[in-house]
Amino acid sequence: MSAAARARRLDPELEIVAYERTGYVSYGSCGLPYLISGVVPEASTLIARTPAQFARQGIETHTHHEVLAIDTDQQTVKVRDLDEGRESSVAYDRLVIATGGSAIRPPLPGLDLEGVFVLRNLEDGIAIKRFIAEEQPSRAVIIGGGYVGVEMAEAFVERGLQTTMLDMQPQVLDNFDPDVAQKMQDELERNGVTVFVDDAAQGIEGDGQGRVRAVVSQRGRHEADLVLIGAGVRAESLLAKEAGVELGAQGAIAVDDGMRTSVPDVYAAGDCAETFHLLLDGPSYVPLGSTANKQGRVAGTNAAGGEAVFKGVVGTAITKAFDLGVAVTGLTEKAAKQLGRPARAVSVEHGTRAHYYPGPGSIHVKLVWSDLDGRLLGAQIAGPVAEAKRIDVLATALHHGLTIEDLKGLDLSYAPPFAPVWDPILVAANVAAKS
Amino acid sequence: MSAAARARRLDPELEIVAYERTGYVSYGSCGLPYLISGVVPEASTLIARTPAQFARQGIETHTHHEVLAIDTDQQTVKVRDLDEGRESSVAYDRLVIATGGSAIRPPLPGLDLEGVFVLRNLEDGIAIKRFIAEEQPSRAVIIGGGYVGVEMAEAFVERGLQTTMLDMQPQVLDNFDPDVAQKMQDELERNGVTVFVDDAAQGIEGDGQGRVRAVVSQRGRHEADLVLIGAGVRAESLLAKEAGVELGAQGAIAVDDGMRTSVPDVYAAGDCAETFHLLLDGPSYVPLGSTANKQGRVAGTNAAGGEAVFKGVVGTAITKAFDLGVAVTGLTEKAAKQLGRPARAVSVEHGTRAHYYPGPGSIHVKLVWSDLDGRLLGAQIAGPVAEAKRIDVLATALHHGLTIEDLKGLDLSYAPPFAPVWDPILVAANVAAKS
Numbered sequence: 001m002s003a004a005a006r007a008r009r010l011d012p013e014l015e016i017v018a019y020e021r022t023g024y025v026s027y028g029s030c031g032l033p034y035l036i037s038g039v040v041p042e043a044s045t046l047i048a049r050t051p052a053q054f055a056r057q058g059i060e061t062h063t064h065h066e067v068l069a070i071d072t073d074q075q076t077v078k079v080r081d082l083d084e085g086r087e088s089s090v091a092y093d094r095l096v097i098a099t100g101g102s103a104i105r106p107p108l109p110g111l112d113l114e115g116v117f118v119l120r121n122l123e124d125g126i127a128i129k130r131f132i133a134e135e136q137p138s139r140a141v142i143i144g145g146g147y148v149g150v151e152m153a154e155a156f157v158e159r160g161l162q163t164t165m166l167d168m169q170p171q172v173l174d175n176f177d178p179d180v181a182q183k184m185q186d187e188l189e190r191n192g193v194t195v196f197v198d199d200a201a202q203g204i205e206g207d208g209q210g211r212v213r214a215v216v217s218q219r220g221r222h223e224a225d226l227v228l229i230g231a232g233v234r235a236e237s238l239l240a241k242e243a244g245v246e247l248g249a250q251g252a253i254a255v256d257d258g259m260r261t262s263v264p265d266v267y268a269a270g271d272c273a274e275t276f277h278l279l280l281d282g283p284s285y286v287p288l289g290s291t292a293n294k295q296g297r298v299a300g301t302n303a304a305g306g307e308a309v310f311k312g313v314v315g316t317a318i319t320k321a322f323d324l325g326v327a328v329t330g331l332t333e334k335a336a337k338q339l340g341r342p343a344r345a346v347s348v349e350h351g352t353r354a355h356y357y358p359g360p361g362s363i364h365v366k367l368v369w370s371d372l373d374g375r376l377l378g379a380q381i382a383g384p385v386a387e388a389k390r391i392d393v394l395a396t397a398l399h400h401g402l403t404i405e406d407l408k409g410l411d412l413s414y415a416p417p418f419a420p421v422w423d424p425i426l427v428a429a430n431v432a433a434k435s
Numbered sequence: 436m437s438a439a440a441r442a443r444r445l446d447p448e449l450e451i452v453a454y455e456r457t458g459y460v461s462y463g464s465c466g467l468p469y470l471i472s473g474v475v476p477e478a479s480t481l482i483a484r485t486p487a488q489f490a491r492q493g494i495e496t497h498t499h500h501e502v503l504a505i506d507t508d509q510q511t512v513k514v515r516d517l518d519e520g521r522e523s524s525v526a527y528d529r530l531v532i533a534t535g536g537s538a539i540r541p542p543l544p545g546l547d548l549e550g551v552f553v554l555r556n557l558e559d560g561i562a563i564k565r566f567i568a569e570e571q572p573s574r575a576v577i578i579g580g581g582y583v584g585v586e587m588a589e590a591f592v593e594r595g596l597q598t599t600m601l602d603m604q605p606q607v608l609d610n611f612d613p614d615v616a617q618k619m620q621d622e623l624e625r626n627g628v629t630v631f632v633d634d635a636a637q638g639i640e641g642d643g644q645g646r647v648r649a650v651v652s653q654r655g656r657h658e659a660d661l662v663l664i665g666a667g668v669r670a671e672s673l674l675a676k677e678a679g680v681e682l683g684a685q686g687a688i689a690v691d692d693g694m695r696t697s698v699p700d701v702y703a704a705g706d707c708a709e710t711f712h713l714l715l716d717g718p719s720y721v722p723l724g725s726t727a728n729k730q731g732r733v734a735g736t737n738a739a740g741g742e743a744v745f746k747g748v749v750g751t752a753i754t755k756a757f758d759l760g761v762a763v764t765g766l767t768e769k770a771a772k773q774l775g776r777p778a779r780a781v782s783v784e785h786g787t788r789a790h791y792y793p794g795p796g797s798i799h800v801k802l803v804w805s806d807l808d809g810r811l812l813g814a815q816i817a818g819p820v821a822e823a824k825r826i827d828v829l830a831t832a833l834h835h836g837l838t839i840e841d842l843k844g845l846d847l848s849y850a851p852p853f854a855p856v857w858d859p860i861l862v863a864a865n866v867a868a869k870s
Contacts, residue, residue, distance in 0.1 A: 031791050031851045045791045147850075289856045290849035311844050318848035327848050356466050356480045385852060386821060392847045392858075396831040399845060409746050410834060412827045413753035413762050414725035415582075416466045417820060421724045423827075 001026040001049070002296025003096045003269055004059045007304035014304055016058065017090070019065040019079055024122045025051060030289050032125035033148070036132070037155035043126050070095065070243035072263045094265050094303040097240050097253060098296065101233035101271035101287045106143070108229075110204025115212035116227045119148055128228070132159055137225030140164070141215045143201045144230035145172030147319045150184060152228050153193045154321040163193045164222045166215065168200035175317070176380055177332045179347060180366060183382040187324035196220070233287050235272045249274040250285035257309045259299035267303050269295035276312030279330050279377060279398065280339075286313055314398040315378070318388055325388030329395040330378025333368045342371035346432045350424035352387050354416035360384035365428040367394075367404070374403040393425055404432045436461040436484065437731025438531045438704055439494045442739035449739055451493065452525070454500040454514050459557045460486060465724050467560035468583070471567070472590035478561050505530065505678035507698045529700050529738040532675050532688060533731065536668035536706035536722045541578070543664075545639025550647035551662045554583055563663070567594055572660030575599070576650045578636045579665035580607030582754045585619060587663050588628045589756040598628045599657050601650065603635035610752070611815055612767045614782060615801060618817040622759035631655070668722050670707045684709040685720035692744045694734035702738050704730035711747030714765050714812060714833065715774075721748055749833040750813070753823055760823030764830040765813025768803045777806035781867045785859035787822050789851035795819035800863040802829075802839070809838040828860055839867045 004016050018025065026049040034040040051061040064082040071077070076089045103118035105111055115137065117128050131137070140156040142149045145167035156163040165172070165188065171181040172188070172195065185195050199219045204227055207213040215222045235252035237245075246262035248254030253261055253268040257276065261268050271287035273295060291313055301308035318327040336343035347366040353359030363383030369376050379394035381387070397407060407429035414421055422430070439451050453460065461484040469475040486496040499517040506512070512530070515522045538553035540546055550572065552563050566572070575591040577584045580602035591598040600607070600623065606616040607623070607630065620630050634654045639662055642648040650657045670687035672680075681697035683689030688696055688703040692711065696703050706722035708730060726748055736743035753762040771778035782801040788794030798818030804811050814829035816822070832842060842864035849856055857865070 028789055028791055028851065028856070030849075030856070031789055034792060034851060039793065040791045048790065288849065290847070290858070293856050294844070313846040316846040316848045318850045318853050320850070320852050325853070329846070329848070354463055354466055355483065356463055356475045357469060358474065389825070389848060389853050390827070392825070392828045392845075392860075393831050395846050395848065396828050396837075399841070400835045400837065402831075402835065406834070409729070410827075411748040411751040411764070411830050412725070413751045413764070413824060413830065414465075414723065415753045415755070416463065416469060417755050418753050418760070418824050421463070421465070421728050423725070425827075 001054070002293050003098060003267070003300030003303065004054070005057065006297045006300030008057050008059055010301060010304040010306050012058070017060045018054075018062065019067050019077070020061065020063045021066040021082070022121050022123055023063050025049070025054070025061050025063060027122050029121065032119055032122070033151035033155045035125045036129050036152070037158040043122060043129075046122065067239060070239060070266075072243050072245070072266060075265065092265075095267065096299050096303050097245070097261070097266065097268040097272060098270045098299075099236040099239060099272040102236045103229065104231040104234050105229060106201070106231050108201060108203055110206060110212070111229070113204055113206045113212040114210050115225060116204055116229065118229045119152060120233070128226075131226065132161075135225065138162060139224050140226045140228065141166065141222045141224040142228045142230055143215065144232065145169070145195070145197070146174065146230055146232060147317070149228075149230035150188065150321045151319060152230060153188055154191070156226075157191055157193060161226065164224075165193055165195045166199050166201050166217050166222070167195070167197045170198050172197065173326065175332065176326060176328055177334055177345075177366060180326055180328075180364065180380045180382045183364060184321060184324060184326055187322050191322045233271060235274075235285060235287070237272050240268065240272065249283040252285045254283065257311060258302045259295055259310060260302065267299040269299035276310075278312045278314050286315060288317060314395055316391060316395040318391060320385045320388070323385060324382060325385040326380070326382045327388040327391035328378070328380045329391050330376065330398045331368060332378055332380065333366070336368055336377050341377065343368055343377055344371050344432070344435065345369075346428060346435050348424065348428045348431050350422075350427045351420050352383065352424060353418070354420050357416040359417075360387060363387045363390070363424050365424050367407075367428050367432050369404050369432060374405060375401055376404065376407065390425065404429055408433055436489070437728050438533060438702070438735030438738065439489070440492065441732045441735030443492050443494055445736060445739040445741050447493070452495045453489075453497065454502050454512070455496060455498045456501040456517070457556050457558055458498050460484070460489070460496050460498060462557050464556065467554055467557070468586035468590045470560045471564050471587070472593040478557060478564075481557065502674060505674060505701075507678050507680070507701060510700065527700075530702065531734045531738050532680070532696070532701065532703040532707060533705045533734075534671040534674055534707040537671045538664065539666040539669050540664060541636070541666050543636060543638055545641055545647070546664070548639055548641045548647040549645050550660060551639055551664065553664045554587060555668070563661075566661065567596075570660070573597060574659050575661045575663065576601065576657045576659040577663045577665055578650065579667065580604070580630070580632070581609065581665055581667055582752070584663075584665035585623065585756045586754060587665060588623055589626070591661075592626055592628060596661065599659075600628055600630045601634050601636050601652050601657070602630070602632045605633050607632065608761065610767065611761060611763055612769055612780075612801065615761055615763075615799065615815045615817045618799065619756060619759060619761055622757050626757045668706060670709075670720060670722070672707050675703065675707070684718040687720045689718065692746060693737045694730055694745060695737065702734040704734035711745075713747045713749050719750075721750060723752060749830055751826065751830040753826060755820045755823070758820060759817060760820040761815070761817045762823040762826035763813070763815045764826050765811065765833045766803060767813055767815065768801070771803055771812050776812065778803050778812055779806050779867070779870065780804075781863065781870050783859065783863045783866050785857075785862045786855050787818065787859060788853070789855050792851040795822060798822045798825070798859055800859050802842075802863050802867050804839050804867060809840060810836055811839065811842065825860065839864055843868055
């Protein structure tokens with residue numbers, strides 16, 4: 001819908017039609033955990049724009065319509081109206097594929113039991129919320145300790161559920177370094193979540209009447225009235241693949257910096273498409289809402305005959321659970337080492353306000369840099385929720401290849417209610433320079 | 436003291452001696468308004484390190500010792516022990532001048548009346564705090580609406596004083612653009628401060644017994660039991676000048692990027708010295724604690740025989756009063772125009788969290804950029820206190836000459852509890868790109 005809105009702004013005459021398989025367009029899917037926790041009071045609050053609002057902009061939307069096939073020679077799509085059961089063929093001059101990502105369902109027995117959920121679209125969120133209200137489950141098991149896992153752990157605890165998390169990796173939040181991930185695990189545990197790492201789920205047990213009863217893992221059996229699978233996201237790219245569109249990194253649709261696919265007049269944007277990763281210097285699959293929206297604008301601009309470029313991401317991500325915010329940008333220390341980059345890293349704990357000024361407390365800042373040229377490769381922050389947003393300084397630094405020496409000299413804002421005289425980022429850079 | 440501490444770390448054998456005219460070394464002078472407001476409970480809380488702590492590091496400090504003269508040929512300083520009245524001559528191999536800045540006292544009749552204060556050093560802060568406690572003034576007049584003025588307006592209101600601010604400029608916070616400064620004026624007024632702009636103080640009236648009674652300005656007479664002069668800071672550079680050290684921008688000590696003065700073996704750092712301004716591409720006088728500390732480290736490193744460089748500032752500053760934080764980096768729109776730079780500017784108001792996520796509300800983001808090449812020249816933010824710290828992203832961008840196009844593509848962190856899917860900075864960049 002970002003692409004549609006952008007195209008409309010560029011060309012008021014263009015006919016713009018969107019087909020959507022679910023019942024909703026344009027909503028904040030990252031807000032689903034907060035719908036379930038109750039921070040967001042109802043599903044409608046998450047909706048950014050309704051079909052009626054798009055219609056007033058001259059953008060036609062069809063919900064409960066699934067595109068079954070794309071014919072790139074004829075430039076048509078085959079659409080099925082899921083309510084009426086009718087199929088039709090629709091012509092296009094330019095096509096933007098924005099099929100998003102789908103929740104990965106690991107091959108576990110028992111996935112279809114009642115009470116087992118994934119959280120991907122608004123309908124998933126509504127279903128979980130309703131299940132909690134109606135069935136009053138008392139024990140939740142979360143399989144997977146990624147972003148959705150930790151956010152949902154908070155939501156379940158807020159809703160009064162005894163919550164257990166299983167992660168097959170040796171740590172939660174696998175795309176963080178272990179020292180930062182440990183802080184998240186500690187925060188979950190401090191708030192009553194039972195966390196098992198290095199423990200893969202092996203199956204989901206039913207009660208004999210089609211309802212979930214427990215999750216069996218390598219290291220134990222965990223009773224559950226509700227199970228959430230948070231095993232990550234994969235690009236929803238089958239439709240594109242079957243149409244002959246080239247796939248790239250991790251099965252996502254390959255695109256250039258104008259969001260053009262391998263097929264003329266076909267664009268792709270969002271969680272179905274790959275992203276250029278500036279630190280990997282190549283395509284990657286990083287499905288995030290902020291990136292999806294940037295890509296959508298670029299796809300919409302170019303599909304409408306304009307000229308726009310999306311240069312790529314540096315891998316910035318942020319999340320919170322309870323009173324802890326964590327953020328990452330660029331490469332973690334372990335990723336840099338896996339890639340064979342000669343990397344060094346330091347971590348500091350430092351106050352976020354002048355030592356005499358009341359504030360939220362300290363943050364943990366980790367910097368990872370190249371041993372060859374001193375360039376920053378990545379950074380992580382953990383600390384009081386809002387303070388994690390300081391990662392953006394380091395994300396900006398990564399975009400332009402700043403070195404540790406450059407970081408040391410940054411003229412970051414200082415006054416006692418905002419930072420100590422040495423901002424924590426400068427402290428980390430000074431420590432890095434001396435190490 | 437930053438220079439001393441740094442030199443000690445580099446060379447454990449070096450003899451390091453510091454002379455200080457006042458009774459205190461190493462304290463948070465930016466915290467003085469919060470000492471007076473009561474946020475900081477007592478003066479000792481502001482002290483970062485005591486003479487005894489320095490002594491344990493092998494740094495000798497002498498408070499109540501004033502350096503009267505520097506003989507750069509003989510490499511000696513003449514020191515007066517203010518308590519004992521004795522003078523002596525002390526030899527140096529390397530000298531770091533860190534005399535700081537002093538509060539500007541405008542030539543107003545009545546400056547010496549009891550109840551008239553400046554706020555520069557810890558003794559000033561203690562005196563104001565004691566005056567409020569002992570004399571229980573009920574009306575305060577602040578002459579000058581700069582950083583100290585707005586911070587002290589908050590402090591006086593917190594202490595229950597009826598507070599009036601006079602600013603001779605057409606706006607408070609003269610180093611912001613009027614649209615942002617207006618928000619601060621509104622916030623002051625909303626909290627009961629009476630603000631007069633375009634209104635220069637002309638004199639301070641006594642009660643006939645040596646105590647302040649009122650401030651007379653161009654446009655009125657303002658009764659006062661307490662007057663604070665917040666007329667800015669000037670470099671305390673007379674000692675250096677008399678020693679033949681060259682002065683530069685606005686009378687501050689001229690230094691190179693190693694904090695070397697025009698005289699061999701003499702360094703200067705902090706509010707007595709000038710600073711290279713990366714956007715002015717020349718020296719400037721920007722007395723701020725964060726810069727002073729960076730300069731001190733560099734001076735200390737080089738004085739101890741190391742090699743360090745301070746490249747300069749981009750002019751970042753931040754302050755708050757009540758529930759409003761304001762921050763600036765680089766050039767304001769008016770400064771750019773005064774400098775004859777072809778500049779454009781946009782302002783946006785945008786939420787700081789996802790639209791459905793509860794948060795502190797919107798911020799005002801202003802971007803100023805070059806009409807020649809699209810490079811960012813400066814930025815300002817006003818909004819809920821902690822949100823103003825987002826200016827650091829734009830300060831980092833300024834250090835490396837980012838354009839509006841570059842800003843649009845920044846991979847800033849996104850999750851509902853931290854930002855909307857389009858971060859306010861990206862929204863501002865998108866609006867700028869379209870303007």
